[in-house]
Amino acid sequence: MRERQAAQQARRAREFQAFVAGAAGRLLHAATLLTGEPPDANPRARALLTRSLAATYASWDRLRGEDPYERARTHLAVHYARGAWRHRGRGGLLARLSPVERLVLVLRLYEGVAEEQTAALLGLPLERVRTVSARAVAAVLHPPRGPAPAAPPALGEATSS
Amino acid sequence: MSQQERREAAVRLLLDAGAPASVPPGLHAEAVRRGTRALRRRALARRLLWLLLCAAAVAFCVWAVTAQPWAEPPSETTPPLTRW
Numbered sequence: 001m002r003e004r005q006a007a008q009q010a011r012r013a014r015e016f017q018a019f020v021a022g023a024a025g026r027l028l029h030a031a032t033l034l035t036g037e038p039p040d041a042n043p044r045a046r047a048l049l050t051r052s053l054a055a056t057y058a059s060w061d062r063l064r065g066e067d068p069y070e071r072a073r074t075h076l077a078v079h080y081a082r083g084a085w086r087h088r089g090r091g092g093l094l095a096r097l098s099p100v101e102r103l104v105l106v107l108r109l110y111e112g113v114a115e116e117q118t119a120a121l122l123g124l125p126l127e128r129v130r131t132v133s134a135r136a137v138a139a140v141l142h143p144p145r146g147p148a149p150a151a152p153p154a155l156g157e158a159t160s161s
Numbered sequence: 162m163s164q165q166e167r168r169e170a171a172v173r174l175l176l177d178a179g180a181p182a183s184v185p186p187g188l189h190a191e192a193v194r195r196g197t198r199a200l201r202r203r204a205l206a207r208r209l210l211w212l213l214l215c216a217a218a219v220a221f222c223v224w225a226v227t228a229q230p231w232a233e234p235p236s237e238t239t240p241p242l243t244r245w
Contacts, residue, residue: 017189024184032181039181050191057196058203093175109169110176134165137172 012060019068020053027052027072033106034080036088036095048083052076073111077103077121094136096143100124101136108133 031045031052032038052075056068063071084099094102103122107113108129113121119129 013193016193020189020192024188025180028184029180033176039179042181045181046185046188050188050195053188053192054195054199057192058199060196093179105172106176109173137165137168140172140175141168 008061012057016057016060019056019072023069023072024049024053027076030073030106030110031076031080032092033094033110034076034102036090036092036097036102038091041090044086048076048079051079055079073107073113074121077107081122094140097136097139101132101139104129104132105136105140109137 028042028045028049029039031049032042035042035044035048037043037045052072055075056072059071060068081099081103084103088095094105097105100122104118107118107121108115115126115129115133119126122129124132
């Protein structure tokens with residue numbers, strides 16, 4: 001019993017280490033985009049990533065054939081959404097966007113998650129995801145002038161896709 | 162390629178550029194430490210709940226044996242039989 005437990009623990013540690021070595025860079029990039037920090041000064045993104053990786057490690061044994069990267073990404077999104085009111089942009093690429101816009105943009109475009117899955121993960125209707133995505137794309141491509149953060153233009157484009 | 166797709170491709174390029182230089186070195190160890198702690202806490206909570214359940218079952222059995230709620234209580238309405 002005890003031996004089997006030890007063996008399982010060792011296997012988990014090995015697999016998790018390999019997973020972190022392979023995926024941490026990409027996940028950290030996603031976390032940095034989410035927190036809206038610049039790439040070289042991202043303490044919040046690191047804390048967020050540590051928390052999501054810890055949650056992934058804790059649920060590692062219940063991961064029956066599921067992709068661990070997907071699981072880690074879900075944890076990342078969930079932990080970010082829980083603390084989203086604390087994440088004001090700090091000079092990163094998406095600093096002007098609202099938390100929901102950042103989530104949708106990162107999941108849809110950076111991670112390449114399908115619209116339907118994004119909607120399911122965030123608990124939003126599909127049309128809302130499309131609208132928010134179009135608005136975020138417009139805000140990133142045409143940043144509004146001046147210090148006032150993001151009065152997002154071009155809501156009407158959402159229906160064209 | 163529609164206008165929307167072109168714009169999305171442009172944003173994708175923007176997002177892919179500028180990755181953070183390096184992953185912090187202690188990341189794996191810290192994640193494992195926190196994950197282990199969460200697992201231990203979860204196991205402890207589960208054990209406590211089982212313990213509570215067992216204690217409740219034992220307490221119920223003891224009460225049932227002593228009080229015997231299925232036994233019919235002696236009748237109190239019939240008048241006592243005197244002067245046969």
